[in-house]
Amino acid sequence: MLTRRHFLAAGTAPLFIRHALAADTPRFALGIASGHPRPDGMVLWTKLTGDALPERVDVSWEIARDEGFTDIAARGVEVAETAWAHSVHAEPAGLQPGRWYFYRFSALGQRSAVGRTRSAPAADAEVSRFEFAIASCQRWDHGHFAAWRHVAQEPLDLVMFLGDYIYEYPWVPGRVRAHSGGYTRTLDDYRARYAQYKSDPALQAAHAAVPWLYVWDDHEVENDYANARGQTLSGDSFLAQRAAAYQAYWEHTPFPKSARPNGADMRIYARHDWGKLARIHALDDRQYRDPQVCLPAGRTGGSTTVLVKDCAALADAKRSLLGAAQEQWLADGWDLKRPWNLLAQQTLMAHFTSRDPKSADSPGGSAWTDGWEGYPAARKRLLDGVAAKRVPGVVVLGGDVHANYVADLKSDFDDDKAPVVASEFCGTSITSEGVAQERLTAALAYNPHIKYGRSDERGYVRLTLSARQLQAQLRVLDNVKDADSGIRTAARFVVDAARAGVQNA
Numbered sequence: 001m002l003t004r005r006h007f008l009a010a011g012t013a014p015l016f017i018r019h020a021l022a023a024d025t026p027r028f029a030l031g032i033a034s035g036h037p038r039p040d041g042m043v044l045w046t047k048l049t050g051d052a053l054p055e056r057v058d059v060s061w062e063i064a065r066d067e068g069f070t071d072i073a074a075r076g077v078e079v080a081e082t083a084w085a086h087s088v089h090a091e092p093a094g095l096q097p098g099r100w101y102f103y104r105f106s107a108l109g110q111r112s113a114v115g116r117t118r119s120a121p122a123a124d125a126e127v128s129r130f131e132f133a134i135a136s137c138q139r140w141d142h143g144h145f146a147a148w149r150h151v152a153q154e155p156l157d158l159v160m161f162l163g164d165y166i167y168e169y170p171w172v173p174g175r176v177r178a179h180s181g182g183y184t185r186t187l188d189d190y191r192a193r194y195a196q197y198k199s200d201p202a203l204q205a206a207h208a209a210v211p212w213l214y215v216w217d218d219h220e221v222e223n224d225y226a227n228a229r230g231q232t233l234s235g236d237s238f239l240a241q242r243a244a245a246y247q248a249y250w251e252h253t254p255f256p257k258s259a260r261p262n263g264a265d266m267r268i269y270a271r272h273d274w275g276k277l278a279r280i281h282a283l284d285d286r287q288y289r290d291p292q293v294c295l296p297a298g299r300t301g302g303s304t305t306v307l308v309k310d311c312a313a314l315a316d317a318k319r320s321l322l323g324a325a326q327e328q329w330l331a332d333g334w335d336l337k338r339p340w341n342l343l344a345q346q347t348l349m350a351h352f353t354s355r356d357p358k359s360a361d362s363p364g365g366s367a368w369t370d371g372w373e374g375y376p377a378a379r380k381r382l383l384d385g386v387a388a389k390r391v392p393g394v395v396v397l398g399g400d401v402h403a404n405y406v407a408d409l410k411s412d413f414d415d416d417k418a419p420v421v422a423s424e425f426c427g428t429s430i431t432s433e434g435v436a437q438e439r440l441t442a443a444l445a446y447n448p449h450i451k452y453g454r455s456d457e458r459g460y461v462r463l464t465l466s467a468r469q470l471q472a473q474l475r476v477l478d479n480v481k482d483a484d485s486g487i488r489t490a491a492r493f494v495v496d497a498a499r500a501g502v503q504n505a
């Protein structure tokens, strides 16, 4: 273990030694990150980079109460191994709840950048204000990560990343920037893709500024995959790809060691309490779902948009998006005492039809089979459970669909008089392109519970929570193709703790 005196000595090394180190291969080129804050600690992440790394490397870490690292709270050494891509997942324990810290790593004569992180409040602490952002869908070749530069400057306690951290697609000509390599299939492919994404300085800045809570969606593995079924592969051959993708995911994210994947299995669904203010239920809608139904002839995987009248299987009550075990876990874990239950999950939960459900051509409307609309019975079970237990302050947070949606959630969307039981903010993408706005605008007429729908906005949603109210600001980039783009607030909404449903602010 390095002592504090060693660090001070390193910091005052003669100039010629520092020059020699600077000429070395950068060993922390993908930056640092922290995540999954608990009242007594969090996970501190980095990964060694560059050629000729020994099979096992000692990496020292330290976490301090001050930016100058004069007041050290904890320190230790982790072994970074070739088998796990020299990733480091340090888990300091015994920290004070509800306070900010600074952390850094050192190895092979080099020191990482300094990151800022915080612990969660104690479970029984009064919390007057919780500031967080939701973000998702950062397809590299669709734009620059300017949004992350703005996230890094917001006064946030936490970023919730709701899926599609990488995309598996190959290089495409004519884009603002290019994926390197082909489709990701192998462990090396996925590692290389993370290395490309995590080289972005704006993304690194957002990680260094604030801890993140993660869930994944499909593109961390493959578009629209469902459990053991990919778009083309399925069964063991797809599970081998899923295992590679999950391993690379864990290697590049600040999940705890306890979440390290075992083959093609990695548990990411978890609960996080933020003092007496909120319980966050982080969900996984990919790993355990029943496959999408009513595929077109000749397809063996993926999703489609169908007319409800043509797809009787949609109504099958046995089908689940979360899987039976996770559904039960969620039903058992609603918090009836805290004013807020936040669902950190992947995609739009609100009913959405792009066709007129009252038309003779399309009675019942249409359904995109990959989202909650493809699992209507599971959605109804969830929302009926919220209504039956009178779960307070249920707010569904999502991403995936590359549009800002703000919606009221009802257990019966076809009944205008059915009560609103929860509220939804499905945030738009960091970069990934959405459908044409004219199509979305036309569809909004058939979905009156959706109060806002914009597919032509890129950015994130900033949320401020108090015991009385949730305030939301839709933060939207001026130009996603400009790395230095400015940002503005396109709309504001509130949710009162005493009454489910979104209101204009």
Ligand SMILES: [Fe+2]
Pocket: 137, 138, 163, 164, 219, 400, 401, 402, 432
């Ligand atoms: Fe996406």
